Amino acid sequence: MDASEQTALRAAATVHDPRWAAVVARDAAADGQFYYAVRTTGVYCRPSCAARLARPENVSFYASGQEAEAAGFRPCKRCKPDQLPLAMQHAARITAACRMIEQSESTPRLAQLAQQAGLSTYHFQRVFRQVTGLTPRQYVQAYRSQRMRSALTQNGSITAAIFDAGYGSSSRFYEKSDALLGMTPSTYRAGGAQTRIRFAVGQCVLGAILVAQSARGVCAILMGDDPDALVRDLQDRFPQAELIGGDKGFEEVVAQVIGFVEAPGLGLDLPLDVRGTAFQQRVWQALRAIPPGTTATYSDIAKRIGAPKAVRAVAGACAANALAVAIPCHRVVRSDGSLSGYRWGIERKRKLLDMEAQK
Helix, strand or coil, rough: CCHHHHHHHHHHHHCCCCCHHHHHHHHHHCCEEEEEEEECCEECCCCCCCCCCCCCCHEEEECCCCHHHCCEECCCCCCCCCCCHHHHHHHHHHHHHHHHHHHHCCCHHHHHHHHHHHHHHHHHHHHHHHHHHHHHHHHHHHHHHHHHHHHHHHCCCCCHHHCCCCCCCCHHHHHHHHHHCCCCCCHHHHHCCCCCCEEEEEEEEEEEEEEEECCCCCEEEEECCCHHHHHHHHHHHHHHEEEECCCHHHHHHHHHHHHHCCCHCCCCCCCCCHHHHHHHHHHHHHHHCCCCCCCEEEEHHHHCCCCCCCHHHHHHHHHCCCCCCCCCCHHHHHCCCCCCCCCCCHHHHHHHHHHHHHH
16 A cells, blocks of 8 residues: 555545534534644644644544653643633632632722732623623622512611612612512511512423512422422421412423523533523534524534533523523424424424425
């Protein structure tokens, strides 16, 4: 066999390896799953490396960076495969910023948070939103809400609870109290007296989840292993309220909440109230990448966002999508190709797919 034939065989072996498609697509979801090395340059890279695409006959694959280095290759200076992926570096920095917000007596200034993260103010805001799905200000508001709920269940005045939660004035809190508590502070503290609360229990990858809502807004999101225990917890929190089991329509609210709390693919212990938003954004971005006239499975989407075990969470994010067609969740099907649940009805989903297939 001459040299040209050997080159052709090496190229064919690379092209037919499923990992080559990830390299060609510069698929960031494949980062960490394998590395590829280039014989002519002597370097190894992540699949997502933005360097010029190597000729397939010069490429070899390795399960880890250590294997590539043992074979004599050095890390690429562009994608830095010997360091944590950039997404993980960003997630770690933003997690630290979230902890700084939670542990500070007063809200840190944006410049302080950015300095601690080692980023410019502009870049920090951009990365914070990419990782969490929220702006720093929105995260502060979410955390204050959590502290306020906790403070109202303790002894002391409502005014003290407001200031302990980080609100600069009681008027600023009362402007948002309905959205934060689902009722007035005094009613919340009185156990929901003279209040009707609808609730429903669902399942997510984190276990059972209960969502409760008064006429003024969501007043409880509870999670645990035992659905009955969650209902008892709700009764203990609002002993004076009239509790009403939610109907089928209210179960859609639970599906939306599940989409907000499930994000097992991030790999870091991000605060629960921001994890789901980040996960949803990643799922919806993947949905928008599905070409018209084609479909993908829930498993496909989970793999594309780098969370292959989060199939149920992907389904929850699809169910929470409120932008029909614009975010094409109708293009997601079961692993056997059959149509699964669709917010706007299975027949509409079928019709949309049929119309797209004919174009």
